[in-house]
Amino acid sequence: MYEKNGEKYFVVDSHMHYWNAAPDNWVQGAEQYAKGWIECFHAYQGLGPPATHWTLEHFQKYSEEDLMKDVFENGYVDVAIFQPTYLKEWYKEGFNTTERNALMGQRHPGRFRYNTRWDPRDGDEGLRVLRENVERFGSQGCKLYTAEWNNGSRGWKLTDPGAYRYLEACQALGVKNIHVHKGPTIWPLDKDAFDVSDVDHAATDFPGLNFIVEHVGLPRIEDFCFMATQEPNVYAGLAVVIGGLMHARPKFFAKVMGELLFWVGEDKMTFGSDYAIWEPRWQVEGLVDWDYPDREEFSDYPEVTTATKKKILGLNAAKLYGIEVPAECRLDAQAATSA
Amino acid sequence: MSTTVTDQSRGASPGGRPPGTPGVLAALETVRDPELDEPITSLGFVASCTVSADGDARVRLRLPTYFCAPNFAFLMVADAYDAVSAMPGVRTVEVVLEDHFAADVINGGVAARAGFARSFDGEAVGELHELRADFLRKAVMAGTDQVCRPLAAAGRGPDALAGLTLGEVPPSPALARLRQRRAELGLPAGDDAPLLIDPATGSPLAPDAVPLHLRRAHTTRISIEANTGICRGMLRHRYAASGLGEEDQ
Numbered sequence: 074m075y076e077k078n079g080e081k082y083f084v085v086d087s088h089m090h091y092w093n094a095a096p097d098n099w100v101q102g103a104e105q106y107a108k109g110w111i112e113c114f115h116a117y118q119g120l121g122p123p124a125t126h127w128t129l130e131h132f133q134k135y136s137e138e139d140l141m142k143d144v145f146e147n148g149y150v151d152v153a154i155f156q157p158t159y160l161k162e163w164y165k166e167g168f169n170t171t172e173r174n175a176l177m178g179q180r181h182p183g184r185f186r187y188n189t190r191w192d193p194r195d196g197d198e199g200l201r202v203l204r205e206n207v208e209r210f211g212s213q214g215c216k217l218y219t220a221e222w223n224n225g226s227r228g229w230k231l232t233d234p235g236a237y238r239y240l241e242a243c244q245a246l247g248v249k250n251i252h253v254h255k256g257p258t259i260w261p262l263d264k265d266a267f268d269v270s271d272v273d274h275a276a277t278d279f280p281g282l283n284f285i286v287e288h289v290g291l292p293r294i295e296d297f298c299f300m301a302t303q304e305p306n307v308y309a310g311l312a313v314v315i316g317g318l319m320h321a322r323p324k325f326f327a328k329v330m331g332e333l334l335f336w337v338g339e340d341k342m343t344f345g346s347d348y349a350i351w352e353p354r355w356q357v358e359g360l361v362d363w364d365y366p367d368r369e370e371f372s373d374y375p376e377v378t379t380a381t382k383k384k385i386l387g388l389n390a391a392k393l394y395g396i397e398v399p400a401e402c403r404l405d406a407q408a409a410t411s412a
Numbered sequence: 413m414s415t416t417v418t419d420q421s422r423g424a425s426p427g428g429r430p431p432g433t434p435g436v437l438a439a440l441e442t443v444r445d446p447e448l449d450e451p452i453t454s455l456g457f458v459a460s461c462t463v464s465a466d467g468d469a470r471v472r473l474r475l476p477t478y479f480c481a482p483n484f485a486f487l488m489v490a491d492a493y494d495a496v497s498a499m500p501g502v503r504t505v506e507v508v509l510e511d512h513f514a515a516d517v518i519n520g521g522v523a524a525r526a527g528f529a530r531s532f533d534g535e536a537v538g539e540l541h542e543l544r545a546d547f548l549r550k551a552v553m554a555g556t557d558q559v560c561r562p563l564a565a566a567g568r569g570p571d572a573l574a575g576l577t578l579g580e581v582p583p584s585p586a587l588a589r590l591r592q593r594r595a596e597l598g599l600p601a602g603d604d605a606p607l608l609i610d611p612a613t614g615s616p617l618a619p620d621a622v623p624l625h626l627r628r629a630h631t632t633r634i635s636i637e638a639n640t641g642i643c644r645g646m647l648r649h650r651y652a653a654s655g656l657g658e659e660d661q
Contacts, residue, residue: 109478119649263536294635322641328634
């Protein structure tokens with residue numbers, strides 16, 4: 074929980090990781106990709122405040138203690154949602170798998186939710202593993218990574234027939250939060266691989282599922298906004314928006330936030346630190362302090378209130394994941410304390 | 413390791429005196445990142461550029477990440493190659509993309525003039541014309557916002573904006589850029605063409621469609637600008653030295 078000026082913010086970090094990208098986990102023959110990937114992530118960290126930068130060595134592999142300290146002790150997070158990314162063609166044990174996350178998280182009861190993942194190219198065996206993971210780890214959501222390389226294929230779309238089988242399985246299993254991530258992406262090579270229209274179709278066809286588009290579709294924020302405004306079950310995951318813009322490009326951050334508030338709305342935006350790309354502490358503090366820099370220039374955009382920030386930082390994700398919010402952090406607590 | 417791209421016979425334009433490095437750099441200024449709609453020079457993507465007394469031009473390009481989309485990367489390398497080759501006095505051209513997962517395929521494909529689909533054999537069906545056009549349409553939308561914002565702030569409402577022609581808008585760099593992007597797409601760009609058109613069809617907009625159109629144009633511009641900001645930040649983290657012609661904005 075974060076407290077500022079008498080206001081209490083319940084913080085759900087809805088997008089974070091526990092990875093091992095050190096050379097001991099690189100697949101032989103694919104070292105350049107494993108190295109290129111983690112260096113690319115590390116460059117993203119460079120967009121945060123310099124005092125929060127890590128060495129590449131530390132960034133490649135951090136400990137359970139580091140995570141607990143950065144996220145919960147110093148980072149104000151109440152509940153964190155692990156989003157796995159497998160990338161097994163590049164990392165021997167995977168970049169961060171459901172198992173790795175859960176093994177660690179189970180030593181800290183109540184702190185984590187374990188999302189799983191699937192890949193339609195894994196066919197029937199993948200469906201079996203999905204069911205098994207949901208049973209073992211109680212996954213209420215999954216992270217879909219459409220740019221993953223798999224047996225010569227370099228990507229997939231949510232509209233692929235194979236993907237619909239998995240979405241049907243998710244609906245049946247109660248895995249209702251589908252976190253979608255595009256890029257840095259490859260496929261289809263001759264088209265715009267960041268295109269989000271497949272999410273649009275899937276969201277229409279599966280109204281019982283929530284589609285949280287991570288990084289708000291970056292670099293296609295406009296396409297994401299035009300789609301999200303028409304789909305009641307599409308959400309904006311703010312990982313990278315806050316971490317990548319709030320410090321490095323504050324003016325664009327204000328504009329992007331304004332656009333998201335206009336098109337998507339404060340009830341459908343969720344905070345994610347993207348740890349360990351960025352630590353949550355400065356992001357939470359910065360977002361609570363944030364407002365448009367110049368009200369006149371930004372007069373097109375909806376107002377940003379304390380309630381807006383409470384929803385974004387935790388209440389919206391708590392609702393999606395059925396996480397109980399302490400009474401003092403709920404929106405009605407405001408009225409109760411000020412009366 | 414990067415593949416060397418050299419072309420001794422085709423494309424290069426012998427005759428005349430070699431252009432000198434500033435000349436080659438000027439040619440590279442005409443090459444844009446299709447996604448960000450900015451010159452590769454001002455973005456900092458030109459790592460080095462030399463030209464010998466005999467007219468052998470050597471260009472090295474770099475991008476913000478190892479995994480930047482290969483289709484856009486291909487277009488930039490191919491466009492750089494074409495722009496430098498077209499300069500009088502250039503005898504040979506070598507364009508090398510560095511530090512990218514698909515560098516070998518891209519560099520080799522551009523050198524062999526293989527086109528995109530052949531370079532990425534088995535992975536790509538079509539060439540990249542439609543992709544380029546998609547992003548030019550986004551550039552037209554962003555440019556529409558740049559031109560219309562000041563007009564709207566000065567009190568021009570949807571009806572007035574829908575009635576304006578390009579020739580009636582006060583000249584500005586933003587207007588010139590918008591007209592150029594429209595012309596590249598084959599959309600009307602002359603003085604008597606309407607200011608507001610649907611970039612997919614070229615048809616003029618009815619006044620009642622104007623508010624949403626401008627709202628979308630604004631969002632498109634902000635998206636492109638925010639992406640550009642992230643790309644610049646990543647590039648700076650990746651490379652300590654500035655690119656040739658790099659401008660921070």
